[in-house]
Amino acid sequence: MFYFKQIEVDPTVSTELFNWSKENMQKNDQPFVLLDAEKFKKDCTSFMQWTKDNDLEVLLVVGIKVNPFNGQDATKVPHIDLMDDSRNIALNFPIENCDETYTKMYKLIEGDQIDIKLPDGTMYSRFSDDSKFEEVTTFYLNKPTFFNTSVPHQVYNDTDNNRLSLSIRFKKNPLV
Numbered sequence: 001m002f003y004f005k006q007i008e009v010d011p012t013v014s015t016e017l018f019n020w021s022k023e024n025m026q027k028n029d030q031p032f033v034l035l036d037a038e039k040f041k042k043d044c045t046s047f048m049q050w051t052k053d054n055d056l057e058v059l060l061v062v063g064i065k066v067n068p069f070n071g072q073d074a075t076k077v078p079h080i081d082l083m084d085d086s087r088n089i090a091l092n093f094p095i096e097n098c099d100e101t102y103t104k105m106y107k108l109i110e111g112d113q114i115d116i117k118l119p120d121g122t123m124y125s126r127f128s129d130d131s132k133f134e135e136v137t138t139f140y141l142n143k144p145t146f147f148n149t150s151v152p153h154q155v156y157n158d159t160d161n162n163r164l165s166l167s168i169r170f171k172k173n174p175l176v
């Protein structure tokens, strides 16, 4: 099972995405927001060159915000965010306060998966209240990270600050 893989990218690319996110990410406290992918593709020329070099095509760009101490209800429990099995690997970039926060990935041991189809065509799944999980791995988003969104996961923000990251989805899964 693929869980995650951290990668090195040129600092120019990371800086470009950081600056773009500062301008274009949600200012409200919605945890997951679909951002303007067309504007992203126009603005982020270094990243677009990187995708070309790596044979990837950008499909969706999602802003992820986790309030201090997991303030929003949706961030208090594990979830899955999945389009389909050929597009379940995201590339997540740290934007703000990611070094002190971490992501845990789980195996569902007991309980039911509840699938919710979102208006944008993507799928979001949560789990019944009686669910039990076994922790399989943990990572800190301190580098760009390919990440399997079809594995139940939860970000833990035990700090006083918002944790911001950018999640990029591709037309076809990257080879990892």
Ligand SMILES: [Fe+2]
Residues within 6 Å of the ligand: 079, 080, 081, 149, 153
């Ligand atoms: Fe997620």
